[in-house]
Amino acid sequence: MNKFSKLIRKILTISREKEVSLQDEIETLELYVSIENLRFKNQIDFLIDIDASINTQTIKIPPLILQPFVENAIWHGLSPKEGEKKLWLTISKIDSNCIQISIKDNGIGRKKAQEFKAKKMIKRASIGLKLTEERLAVFSNHLEHKHQISFQDLYEGTEVTIKLCTD
Numbered sequence: 001m002n003k004f005s006k007l008i009r010k011i012l013t014i015s016r017e018k019e020v021s022l023q024d025e026i027e028t029l030e031l032y033v034s035i036e037n038l039r040f041k042n043q044i045d046f047l048i049d050i051d052a053s054i055n056t057q058t059i060k061i062p063p064l065i066l067q068p069f070v071e072n073a074i075w076h077g078l079s080p081k082e083g084e085k086k087l088w089l090t091i092s093k094i095d096s097n098c099i100q101i102s103i104k105d106n107g108i109g110r111k112k113a114q115e116f117k118a119k120k121m122i123k124r125a126s127i128g129l130k131l132t133e134e135r136l137a138v139f140s141n142h143l144e145h146k147h148q149i150s151f152q153d154l155y156e157g158t159e160v161t162i163k164l165c166t167d
Contacts, residue, residue: 007031014063019139022091022099023056025063029070029089036074044078044085051092051099059099061164062139068128069103069160077107077158098145098165106157140165 010028014020026048033046050056070087078085090102107113133149140147145165152159 003035017063019060020063021057022059022061029066044087047088049090053093062135068132073105076113077105081107101162104159110153110158
């Protein structure tokens with residue numbers, strides 16, 4: 001309950017901001033994944049790899065921009081999967097102005113997840129990714145380099161790659 005209340009307070013605080021530090025975003029994700037992991041009896045192995053040359057305190061990004069991708073990985077990729085459940089967050093430097101953030105899971109993949117979704121009795125419209133795309137567009141609107149999001153279907157799981165620049 002303590003983690004949940006901490007996550008809610010953090011979300012309420014940062015959602016009012018135009019930008020937050022990458023460090024704040026990572027801490028929010030760690031809290032979110034730890035709470036979700038309670039449902040899975042701590043079966044999800046969440047691994048974070050950050051390029052040593054990146055100062056996560058000084059890089060600014062829109063708040064809660066990574067959470068919808070992590071949520072989708074957990075709910076649609078890892079939740080229906082049997083066996084080992086892994087989720088990777090990798091942040092690397094592309095150049096002095098740009099970083100690349102990768103969210104990868106070893107779940108069932110997007111095709112199989114769509115099949116599961118089609119079989120569900122209760123269907124909800126997914127707006128998280130659309131809203132995230134809109135927020136990223138606003139964030140990078142005045143920048144020379146625009147953000148990029150790509151999805152890659154893996155042999156096992158999915159990888160989302162986000163390129164963010166601060167030029």
